[in-house]
Amino acid sequence: MKEKIKxxxxxxxxxxxxxxxxxxxxxxxxxxxxxxxxxIANSSLAIALFFYQAIILKSFIDDHYALS
Numbered sequence: 672m673k674e675k676i677k678x679x680x681x682x683x684x685x686x687x688x689x690x691x692x693x694x695x696x697x698x699x700x701x702x703x704x705x706x707x708x709x710x711i712a713n714s715s716l717a718i719a720l721f722f723y724q725a726i727i728l729k730s731f732i733d734d735h736y737a738l739s
Contacts, residue, residue: 687736691728698724 698721705717 683736687732690732694728695721695725 702717702721706714
């Protein structure tokens, strides 16, 4: 059986995850609420914009906290 190697999480990584959650949670809620509408086009657009924002925000946070 393979032994799992545990990687220590640095305080900067913890801070970046918290920042990501705080900034993306409202967008996720808005995207989820728009999917309740019956229009497939609106739902698809909301979900696509959420993922676009998540990618842009992840890039910004990695640059800001210099995690790369």
